Amino acid sequence: MPSAIEVNGLGKRFGAVRAVDDLTFEVAEGRVTGFLGPNGSGKTTTLRMLLGLVSITAGTATFGGRRYVDLDHPVRHVGAALEATSFHPSRRAEDHLKTVALASDIPLTRVGETLELVGLSDVARRRVGKFSLGMRQRLQLATALLGEPEILILDEPANGLDPQGIQWLRTFIRHQASLGHAVLVSSHLLSEMEETVDDVVIISQGRLVLQTTLADMATQAGTGTGMRIRTPEIHRLAEVLNTVPVGWRQTAADTLVIDGATPEWFGPFAAQHQIVLYELVNERGSLEDVFLRLTQGFDAANPMGPASGQSAPFQTPPLQPPPPPHPEGPA
Amino acid sequence: MTAAVRSELLKIRTTAVPWVLAAIAVLLEAPVILTSFLDRRNIDGGFVPPQTTQELRNLLGSGFRGQGYLFALLLGTLIITTEFRHKTVTTSLLVTPRRLAFVVAKVITSAILGAALALLLLVVALVGGGITLSARGGSFSGLVHQIPAVAPGMILAFVLFAILGVGTGSILTNQVAAIIVVLGWSVLGESLLIQLVHSAYRWTPTGAGDAASNLTRGDRGSDIFPIFNWWQGTLLMLAYGLGFALVGSFFLRHRDIT
Numbered sequence: 001m002p003s004a005i006e007v008n009g010l011g012k013r014f015g016a017v018r019a020v021d022d023l024t025f026e027v028a029e030g031r032v033t034g035f036l037g038p039n040g041s042g043k044t045t046t047l048r049m050l051l052g053l054v055s056i057t058a059g060t061a062t063f064g065g066r067r068y069v070d071l072d073h074p075v076r077h078v079g080a081a082l083e084a085t086s087f088h089p090s091r092r093a094e095d096h097l098k099t100v101a102l103a104s105d106i107p108l109t110r111v112g113e114t115l116e117l118v119g120l121s122d123v124a125r126r127r128v129g130k131f132s133l134g135m136r137q138r139l140q141l142a143t144a145l146l147g148e149p150e151i152l153i154l155d156e157p158a159n160g161l162d163p164q165g166i167q168w169l170r171t172f173i174r175h176q177a178s179l180g181h182a183v184l185v186s187s188h189l190l191s192e193m194e195e196t197v198d199d200v201v202i203i204s205q206g207r208l209v210l211q212t213t214l215a216d217m218a219t220q221a222g223t224g225t226g227m228r229i230r231t232p233e234i235h236r237l238a239e240v241l242n243t244v245p246v247g248w249r250q251t252a253a254d255t256l257v258i259d260g261a262t263p264e265w266f267g268p269f270a271a272q273h274q275i276v277l278y279e280l281v282n283e284r285g286s287l288e289d290v291f292l293r294l295t296q297g298f299d300a301a302n303p304m305g306p307a308s309g310q311s312a313p314f315q316t317p318p319l320q321p322p323p324p325p326h327p328e329g330p331a
Numbered sequence: 332m333t334a335a336v337r338s339e340l341l342k343i344r345t346t347a348v349p350w351v352l353a354a355i356a357v358l359l360e361a362p363v364i365l366t367s368f369l370d371r372r373n374i375d376g377g378f379v380p381p382q383t384t385q386e387l388r389n390l391l392g393s394g395f396r397g398q399g400y401l402f403a404l405l406l407g408t409l410i411i412t413t414e415f416r417h418k419t420v421t422t423s424l425l426v427t428p429r430r431l432a433f434v435v436a437k438v439i440t441s442a443i444l445g446a447a448l449a450l451l452l453l454v455v456a457l458v459g460g461g462i463t464l465s466a467r468g469g470s471f472s473g474l475v476h477q478i479p480a481v482a483p484g485m486i487l488a489f490v491l492f493a494i495l496g497v498g499t500g501s502i503l504t505n506q507v508a509a510i511i512v513v514l515g516w517s518v519l520g521e522s523l524l525i526q527l528v529h530s531a532y533r534w535t536p537t538g539a540g541d542a543a544s545n546l547t548r549g550d551r552g553s554d555i556f557p558i559f560n561w562w563q564g565t566l567l568m569l570a571y572g573l574g575f576a577l578v579g580s581f582f583l584r585h586r587d588i589t
Contacts, residue, residue, distance in 0.1 A: 045589075052428040053421065053588040069428040080425055086418035091345040096422075099345075103338035103426045143422065 004029045004063065004151045004182030005050065011058030012045050012206075019045045020206040022059070027184045027199075029150075032177045034197035034214075035186040038295050042206035043186045044083060047155050051080050063151060073104045079144030080153040081137075089129025093120055093139055096128060097146055106147050114142040119168075133160030141172075152176055154185040158192050170196045190291040204295040220290050227261040229270075230254050230279035240273045257283065332436065335427055339410075339440035342419075348409045349444060356402040356448065357455055363398070364456050368463040400540050401517050403448055403489040407441040407496020408513050411579075412506035421588055430583040434576050437497045445493025449486040453478065487565065488544030494572035495536060501579020525556065532556040539567040 005027035012020040020042040027033045037043050048054040050061040052068040063071065063078055071077050087096055097111040115121050118138040123131070128139065137160050144152060154173075158166050173196050176183050187193045190200075200217055202209040210217075231237050234254055241248050247259040258266065263282055270277055343349055411434070414420040427433045457478070461471045496513070503509040517537075525532040532538040538556070542564025558564065 048587070048589065051425060053424055055585060055587060071428075074428055075426055082421060082425075086421070088342075088346055088413070088417045088419050090347055091342075095341065095345040099338045099342045100422065100426055102341060103335050105334050 002029050003027065005061075005184060006063075006065075007046070007050070007059070007061045009059030010046065010049060010056065010061050012042075012049060012054065013057045018206055020049070023203065023206065023208050024059075025201045025208060025211045027151075027182050027201075029182045030177055030180045031198040032173055032183045032185060032196055033199040033201060034190070034193040035184055035201050035203070036190055036193065036291060036295075037186075037188065037203040037209075039188050041188075041204050041295070043188075043203065044155055045206075046203070047080070047082065047153055047184075047186060050153065051078070051082075053082075073147070075100060075104050075149065076106065076147035077149050078151045078153060079147060079149035081140040081144040081155065081157055082153075083155045083159065087128040087131075087136065087139065090127050092125050092127055093131070093142075094124040096139065097142060100143055100146055104147055110146055110148070114145050117145060118142045134162060134165055137161055137165075141169075150181050152181060152183045152185075154183065156186055156188070158187065158189075166192070189288075191286070191288045194287050202291065202294055209294050214287075217287055217290055226257045226259045226283050227263065227266055228255060228257050228279070228281040228283045229266070229277060231275060231277050233275050236273070237270075237275050240269075240275070244269075254278070332432075332439065335432065335436035336439050336443070338426070339436050340443065342423075343410055343413075343440065343444065346413060348413060349406065352402055352406050352409070353448060353451055356399070356452060359398060360452055361455050361459050364459040365463060368460050399449075399452060399485075400488065400492045400537060401513075403445045403492035404496040404499075404513055404517065404536075405510070406444055406448060407493035407498075408500040408509050409496075409506070410441050410444070410493075411437045411497050411500035412504055412509045415504040416506040424588055431577075431580040434497070434501050434580045434583065437501070438494055438573070438576055441493040441497045442490045445489040445491075446486050448493075449482075449489035453482055453485065484543065484545035484561065488540045488568075491543055491565065491568035491572060492536070492540060495568060495575065496572075498572045498575025498579060501576050502582060504579075504583075529556060533558045533564075534567070536568065536571060539564040539571070543568055 003026040007023055007025050010020055010023040011018065023042075023046060035043055035047070045054055046061075049056050050063075050068060061067070068074055068078065091099075094111050094115065097114065098108060100106070101108055101111055112121070112124070115124050118141050120135065120138050120142060123135065128136070131139065137157060141154070141157065144154070152173075157169055161169060173183055173185060177198070185193065185197070194214065197214055199211070199213050201211045228251070229237065230252075231254060234250070234256060237256065238248070238250070241256075241258065246261060248256050250256045263280060266280065270280075414423055424430070424433060427436065457474065460474050463469070464474055465471050499513060500506075500509050503512055521535050521537055525535065525538075533542070533556075538558050542559040543561055545561050559567065
C-alpha cells in the first residue's frame with residue numbers, strides 16, 4: 001500500500017522542551033490511521049508541522065514526497081480539520097467556504113455540496129458566531145472536504161459531537177477510506193476510534209510508542225485475560241479452585257477473577273462441583289487497556305507511574321480524560 | 332494571485348470592518364467638506380465660490396488629508412490583524428501556506444479597498460460640495476470638472492496608506508496593539524516629531540502622502556514643512572508599506588501558528 005503521508009525523524013523544540021522527538025511513521029492510502037496519545041503528547045504539534053503551520057526543527061513531513069507548502073493548491077490534495085481553528089463570528093457558513101473555494105479555484109458548487117454532506121444546509125446562511133461546538137466541527141469537516149482531497153487530516157474531530165454525530169463521523173471516515181483516501185485522525189481516546197481505524201500510531205511525550213495495525217493491537221489486548229465469576233458460594237468455589245493449578249483473586253464479596261480461564265473450561269468445572277453461578281463473564285483486556293498501558297509509563301502527569309510502559313501491569317489510569325463537553329448537535 | 336485576491340475581498344466583505352470604517356469615514360468627512368466650502372467667505376462675510384482649480388483642490392484636500400489617510404491606514408491594518416484576532420489565520424495559511432503570498436494578497440486587496448474608500452469620499456465631496464455650491468450660487472459643473480485633477484492623487488494616497496496599514500499589521504499582528512500604534516503615531520507621534528524637527532515632515536507618512544496626493548500643492552510654498560514631489564513621495568510611501576510587509580512576512584515565516 002503506497003504511503004500518502006511520510007513522517008521521518010520529525011522533531012520540534014520549544015526552547016528546551018522537545019514537544020516532538022524523532023517521530024517516524026507512515027499513513028497508507030485507503031486506510032484510516034488513528035493518531036493516538038494522551039493530551040499534550042504532541043499530536044497537534046505534529047499535525048501542524050505536517051501542514052506547514054508550525055516550523056519543523058528536525059526531520060521531514062511529506063505528502064507523496066512533497067512538503068505541504070510545495071503542493072499546488074494544497075487544500076485540493078490535503079483536507080485538514082484542526083482543533084482550535086476559529087471562524088470569523090460574523091461570517092456566514094457558506095461565505096466561509098466560498099473564501100476557501102475562491103482562493104483554491106474550487107467550483108463554488110462544491111460549497112452547497114459539502115454543506116449538504118455534513119448536514120449544515122439548513123444553516124448555510126447563518127453566521128458562524130451562532131453555531132454550537134458540534135456545528136463548528138461539522139463546518140470544519142466541510143472545509144476539509146471542499147477540495148475533494150485524497151488525504152484527510154482530522155484533529156480530534158469527535159470533540160463536541162453528540163453520539164449520533166460520532167456515529168455519523170465513523171461512517172463518514174470509513175467511507176472516505178473506501179474511496180481510497182488516506183485518513184489520519186487524532187484522538188486521546190482509543191475507544192472513540194477502535195471501530196473506525198485500521199492502523200494505529202501511538203505517541204507519548206512526543207515520541208513514537210507503537211505503529212501497528214488495530215488487529216495486531218487487539219491480539220495484544222487478548223493476552224492477560226480472565227473470567228469474572230459472581231456466585232453466592234464464593235468460599236466453596238475458592239476451595240475447589242485451590243485444587244486446580246489456576247491463579248485467582250477475589251475482587252468483591254461475591255466476585256472473583258480467574259486468570260487465563262475460558263468458559264469452555266470453567267462451565268463444566270462449576271457444574272461438576274455443583275456451584276451456583278449468578279454471572280460468568282469472559283473478561284478480555286480492552287484495546288483501551290493496551291493503549292493506557294503503552295502510554296502510561298510515559299505520562300508526565302504521572303511521574304510515580306511505571307518507568308517502562310511496555311511492561312507496566314494493568315492498572316487504573318491516574319488521569320481519566322475529561323468527558324466531552326455537553327453534547328450538542330445542529331439545532 | 333487573482334484567486335487569492337478574490338478570496339480576500341470576500342473575506343473582508345463578510346466582516347464588519349470595511350462597512351463600519353466607511354460609515355465612520357463618511358460621517359466624519361461629510362461635515363468637514365461642508366464646513367470647508369461654507370467657510371469660504373470674503374471680508375464682508377459673503378460666500379466666495381472657489382475660482383481656480385488650485386482653490387478647489389485645496390478645498391477638497393483640506394477635507395481628506397489627515398483623517399482620510401488615517402482611515403485608509405486603519406483599513407489596511409485591520410485587513411490583516413483581524414485574521415489573527417479571530418484565529419482565521421489557520422484556515423488562511425492552510426489555503427495559502429506561503430507566508431509571503433498570504434501578505435501579498437492582503438497588500439493587493441488593501442490597495443483595491445483603499446481606492447474604493449477614496450472614491451466613496453470623492454462622491455461625498457461631490458454631493459456635499461455640490462449642494463453647497465449650488466445653494467450659494469457657485470458652479471456645480473465647475474466642481475465636477477475638477478475631479479480629474481484631484482481624484483488620481485487622492486486615490487493614490489489612499490492606496491499607499493492602505494498598503495502601509497497592511498505592512499504595519501503584518502508586523503504587529505495583535506490587533507489592539509496595531510491600532511494603538513497606528514493611532515498613537517498618527518495623532519501624537521508624528522506631530523511631536525515634526526514640531527521638533529520641521530524638516531522631518533517630508534519623511535513622515537503624512538508628508539510623503541501629501542506629496543503623493545498633490546492635494547496640498549497650494550500649501551507647498553510653506554518653507555517650514557517642505558515636502559517631496561509626487562513621485563518621490565509615492566516611492567517613499569511604497570518603500571515604507573512594502574518594506575514593512577516584507578519584514579512582516581519574514582517574521583510570519585518563522586512564526587508557529589498554534
